[in-house]
Amino acid sequence: MASLENTVVVGVDGSDASTGAVAYAANTAAKRGIPLLLVTSYTMPAAMFAEGMVPPQPVYDELERECLPILEGARETALKVAPEIEVNHAVVEGNPAQVLIDYSRKAKLIVLGSRGLGGIKGMVLGSVSAAVASHAFCPIVVTRTDTDHPGTDGPVVVGIDGSEISARATDWAFAEASARGAELIAVHTWMDPQVQAAAAGIALTDDDWSQLEEQQHQTLAERLAGFADRFPDVKVTRYVTRDRAVRALVEQSEGAQLVVVGSHGRGGFAGMVLGSTSRALLQAAPCPVMVVRPEAHA
Structure with missing residues (x-):
C-alpha cells in the first residue's frame, strides 16, 4: 500500500x-x-x-x-x-x-x-x-443513501471549538472547500457546560450576554485567520450561536456537500473512541460527514 x-x-x-x-x-x-x-x-x-x-x-x-x-x-x-x-x-x-x-x-x-x-x-x-x-x-x-448528492454545489460546513483536533478538521474543511470551489460555513457554538457553569447563579444582563457573544465572534475570527490566509479563494461565512453543537451543525449542513468535524473536542473523554458530537452527526446530518481523528495523518 x-x-x-x-x-x-x-x-x-x-x-x-x-x-x-x-x-x-x-x-x-x-x-x-x-x-x-x-x-x-x-x-x-x-x-x-x-x-x-x-x-x-x-x-x-x-x-x-x-x-x-x-x-x-x-x-x-x-x-x-x-x-x-x-x-x-x-x-x-x-x-x-x-x-x-x-x-x-x-x-x-x-x-x-x-x-x-x-x-x-x-x-x-x-x-x-x-x-x-x-x-x-x-x-x-x-x-447515507438519502444524503448522497455528489454533484451538489452547496457549501462545506465545519465545526470549530478551539481544540487541536478541531484545527485539523478546519484545515481539511478549507482544503475540501478550495478543491470544490465551495463556500465554507464555520460554525462555533458557545452554550456549552463550561459557559453554563460560569453563569450559574449569576444574573447576567442582556449587555453581559452581548459581550460574551462578541467575545465568541472574536475568538472564531482568530481561529480562522491563518486558514483564510492559506486559502484566499475560499469564501467564509461565520456562524456563531448560543446552541448545542450538533443541532447547529445539522441546521447549517442542510444542502451542504459535506460537514467536517473532529472526533474529539472540548469536553471529550480520553477513553471515548468516537466523540459524542461526531457520533450524533453521523446519525443525523443531512449530508455526508467527514470525521477527522486525533491520530489521522494529513
Missing part, C-alpha cells in the same frame, strides 16, 4: 449505500485530481474447513471471482460520475472494518456508506462505519 498516500479509498459491497459512497468518492477524487481505489473484502466460511486447516488456493480464487461483478458495477458508477479519474480495485480477505482501517494507514481519505458492508439494515450508522470512524488513521467520510 506504499502508493496510497494520495488516493481516495472507498469500501464497496454492492449495496445501495455502497453505490452512493462510490459516487461521492469518485466526485471527491475528481475534485482533488487523485486516483480512486475500490476495495471489497470477503471472509473464508469457517464451517467449510477444520480448525487450523489452510484452505486450498482455488477456494480463495473463487471467493475473489465472486467479488468481481460488484467491483465492476462500482467502477461503472465511479466513471459515470467522473469519467476522467483513474480507478483501481483491490479484493482483500478479512473483516471489512479492519480491512478499511488497515488501508487508512496510507490512504488520503476513506469513504464508505453508513449501511451495508455487513451492517444491520435499519441502522443509520452501521457497525462497520462506526468502527472505521472510531479507529481510522486518516479522515473518513460516511455517506
Whole structure:
C-alpha cells in the first residue's frame, strides 16, 4: 500500500449505500485530481474447513471471482460520475472494518456508506462505519443513501471549538472547500457546560450576554485567520450561536456537500473512541460527514 498516500479509498459491497459512497468518492477524487481505489473484502466460511486447516488456493480464487461483478458495477458508477479519474480495485480477505482501517494507514481519505458492508439494515450508522470512524488513521467520510448528492454545489460546513483536533478538521474543511470551489460555513457554538457553569447563579444582563457573544465572534475570527490566509479563494461565512453543537451543525449542513468535524473536542473523554458530537452527526446530518481523528495523518 506504499502508493496510497494520495488516493481516495472507498469500501464497496454492492449495496445501495455502497453505490452512493462510490459516487461521492469518485466526485471527491475528481475534485482533488487523485486516483480512486475500490476495495471489497470477503471472509473464508469457517464451517467449510477444520480448525487450523489452510484452505486450498482455488477456494480463495473463487471467493475473489465472486467479488468481481460488484467491483465492476462500482467502477461503472465511479466513471459515470467522473469519467476522467483513474480507478483501481483491490479484493482483500478479512473483516471489512479492519480491512478499511488497515488501508487508512496510507490512504488520503476513506469513504464508505453508513449501511451495508455487513451492517444491520435499519441502522443509520452501521457497525462497520462506526468502527472505521472510531479507529481510522486518516479522515473518513460516511455517506447515507438519502444524503448522497455528489454533484451538489452547496457549501462545506465545519465545526470549530478551539481544540487541536478541531484545527485539523478546519484545515481539511478549507482544503475540501478550495478543491470544490465551495463556500465554507464555520460554525462555533458557545452554550456549552463550561459557559453554563460560569453563569450559574449569576444574573447576567442582556449587555453581559452581548459581550460574551462578541467575545465568541472574536475568538472564531482568530481561529480562522491563518486558514483564510492559506486559502484566499475560499469564501467564509461565520456562524456563531448560543446552541448545542450538533443541532447547529445539522441546521447549517442542510444542502451542504459535506460537514467536517473532529472526533474529539472540548469536553471529550480520553477513553471515548468516537466523540459524542461526531457520533450524533453521523446519525443525523443531512449530508455526508467527514470525521477527522486525533491520530489521522494529513
